[in-house]
Amino acid sequence: MSTEVAEAGRAEAVRQVGRPADRFDAPEKVTGRAKYAAEFPYPDLAYAALVHSTVARGRITALDAGAARAVRGVIEVLTHENAPKMRPLSRLNLGSFVKGTNVDYLGTDQVHWNGQPIAVVVAETPEAARHAASLVRVTYEELPAKLDFAAEEPHAVPQKGNAIMRSAADKGDAHAALAAAPVKVDLRFTTPPQNHNAIEPHATTAFWQGDRLTVHDTTQSIAFLRKHLAMRFGVPERNVRVLAPFVGGGFGGKGMVWAGTLLAVLAARATGRPVRLALTRESVYHTVGGRTPTVQRVALGADRDGRLTALIHTSVARSGGMPGQVTAASRHLYAAETVHLRQSLVDLDLLPPTAMRAPGEAIGTFALEAAVDELAWELGVDPIELRMRNEPERDPLTGRAFSHRMLREAYALGAERFGWRERDPRPGAMRDGRWLVGMGVATAYHPSLIMPAAATVRLGADGTVLVRCGLHEIGVGAATAQAQIAADALGVPLESVRVEVGDSDLPAGPMAGGSAQTASAAAGVLAACDKLKRQVLALAGPPLRGRKPEEVQARDGGLHVGGSGMTYAEILAGAGRDHVEAAVKAGWARFLARTARDGRRWVRAASGAQFCEVRVDADTGEVRVSRWLGVFDVGRVVNAKTAASQLRGGIVMGIGLALSEQTLVDPRTGRVVNPSLAEYHVPVHADIPRIDVHYLDDPDPTTPLGLLGVGEVGITGVAAAVANAVRHATGRRVLDLPITLDKLL
Amino acid sequence: MGVTQIRMKVNGVTESLDVEPWASLLDTLRERLGLTGTKKGCDQGACGACTVLADGVRINACLALAVQYDGSEITTVEGVDHPLQQAFVRHDGFQCGYCTPGQICSAIGMLAEHAAGMPSAVGASGLTEDEIRERMSGNLCRCGAYNGILDAIKEVL
Ligand code: FES
């Protein structure tokens, strides 16, 4: 997308964009008509269930499926001995980008983690499949396994970086500066593994007709999944159709292709039946990676005025999956004189981790922002004031310009709205009966990315508009946002725009990830609208003929120049056309070139200021979050209603990260011991207060429409704001998440 | 093992079904009757996505066997016609929508429980925000739409 197109889009998009329009898909969702991946009926549907390994590392020496096969209704038990082989991953195929693991499921007798799927039962009913799966008997030759993150941490190796994700940085000699600093903190933080726990568990319904495959899957990567399946099953891409009209939450957990999807497709091929594999919650934990645990060190040195002379942030995380950017925020948030950043990884024999909402940033900002708060205590300076003293004018490491930076404004507005001045700075000084009250702040930060997206826009002679893009309706209101954008670009009412999403037969959309879906699709849709207007102008008579899109105004269902204009209906009727259609393709080469170019010019990110009030029970140590306010700089907001919901959703997940969430892995066996929503505690209604969300709504000058992305920035900084509020309430600094009551006693 | 014949009125329609004794009400609704509006988030009573109304009382359909509800009237989201639904839309009481049918059925059941005098741990005298939060805490929303859900429920009080 050229800058000119972005400019044209910005000039016109002022009517629908920004409005809190109701979601287009809302009626389907409140009546139960919205269909998710496990809900598409097929005659002759068979049901599958997984058998999981019970050792972490080893070889299957015997697998007895006799009892399972004898269960009434069982059609087939697929194992490494009888399953059809999948094709290997190819480095040259873009579909490999979304591999969840490297394991060749049912193609090997090797076991790589405790819980790896080693057999699939296909049966006439879900009950028969699950029961039979429990009857498969397996014996193993066990091999030694590395399972304990804490024990392996000293053996971490440096994480490799790339052009987008960098993993190390140095500016000056930070260790010497730290040693010489008159005021310093040097803290070691730990964060546990976590799981996404989208309320819709992973599910796939797969159906082969000859060598044509139809897959209903709960995915954040429709286009990549299609490539991946074509590669693994050896059929042309055009033979694979992925349908995902609705996705029941993902948060990164549905970005990669995991065992369930592949094995449903494999089972359908092996049995010649349509197969549904709806994972149990426990199977999701055993087959879909989660957030990596980390150990982090943040050391800060400052002069007596609080100006940072040294910033050291190092992290150890797990290898595999998407490497997180744990120290990313430390590159950009503070004007420290010297900086030292390192990220390293340890290898374990566990299911590889994957991206989970703001993968590195959610936990990296916990450590950084808690350390900054602790430095404020050391200095006796207000924590907001300390941040403002170190707020950089340009990117601290590279000297590049920020495309947008409004942290000063965010803190000023937040402090006023939250009543920060009422905070008594002494620890434990604000008491309300048995409750110790504390207030904390932290900075939110998430880089902003725009990925390639194709789109078509079709304008009918009746003035209706159809936008087609393979987006993911995963909760963000994807169709609604793009309709608002197209309505403004073409000057038509919102009601006359329809948006088709969730189908690999549509022009390929971006992944729903990296907070990039809306902005990426907007670039495609705006470019298509621009192209469409050129075509319409070529059909029009005077005074429009020969004009460029930039010279006309799109409004009132037509194009106008000066005082006069024509409706689309008039133009198309005059030209004898019943519609006009424009398409733009996703250019990967252009994407890479633009990303590299933009990265040399600007540092671009969404950011914000998180304000938290907690109440800590003075006797039990129980922590309740009692108030929350976030002020965000996310560029322009497309839909004030759905954007606020996404930001709130991030904060809610951040409160879970801070106070209750952890996946417990038995370090002796590598087994997840709490693979259920009963024992993995996500926040419930009673845990969540009013969350007051504000945005500065100032368009970023370097992106289409000025969007910066809202999906992930909301979770960043949250855990630190909670920890900082707890520090204020109790005087206690908790360094390892989650902040459970035992850590405050 | 044999099957049992049961009769249930589901969303006003009488259904006669042969069910295996271990078939859950949830699987029966979703897989046998095609009523997929009721969701499965955990299949073990921890998330509330499967909440339906059985003779007007909210229950987790995943923890119920179909045979237990022989002769009952079941209402799923497909059979709900309540101002709450519009209130959920207005207040954005959801994102992905997967927990939504359960939230809606649960809220309807919760209002009836409260009207019937059923106490809660909060023990407020009316349906305060804290009361609603407490009474709705069996319905998880991982998208974090709790504020919108609360506002939607308050609107129909
Ligand atoms: S599916 Fe019934 S409570 Fe979760």
Ligand code: FES
């Ligand atoms: S709307 Fe997604 S879980 Fe509640």
